Amino acid sequence: MTLSQPVIWLIIIVLGVGTFALRFSFLGLLGSRPLPPWALRLLRYTPVAVLPGLIAPRVFLPPEGATSPDPTLVATALVTLALGVWTKSAIWAMLSGALTLTVLTLILA
Template sequence: MNDLTLWGLFVAVGIATLVLRLAFIEGHGRWSVPPLLQRALQYVPASVLAALVAPAVVLPPAGSDVLVDWPRLLAAVIAALMAWFFRNTLYSLLAGMGSLLAMQNLLPLWIG
């Protein structure tokens, strides 16, 4: 790829980014979001968080012979229960990370 093609690509991507962002800025207030889409967008943060956390919980650690990483699975269950009962993201994150850190650091001391 020569320099002119590379610079053309940079300019094209920059213009596309500018047009995409400008469309939302200029369109604010002019377009209305349908109620069905508004209800669906309420679930985006929870689904993104689940998509980020699920592979870390379900997949075994790289280079490990372990099929299930029990501390991560138990911490995920604790975080899910906290989210279910308290309906607070901060509480569930603190409970999940706190229990995971406790199990990873204290469990080897208890087992021996």
């Protein structure tokens, strides 16, 4: 199914307006008011919920035409998770993941 150019632009504009409305509802309308403690507590967990949702499909789903996930990505994710839990530092977890991915890619290439 091929979409015409005006339909694609309409979709882009509608998604842009929707994104703006969603962000404005929090930042524009509620930005100057203090949030209740329960809302602040829930908002602290947003990155913890979003990041695995973005990363997990890339790591655990096999690439196109493959029958199993890429062992390099799985090992990198496990090292990153382990260092993140051990050090309780996002920076050290990300650096260890980047280093692990680089080393395993160079070794296995």
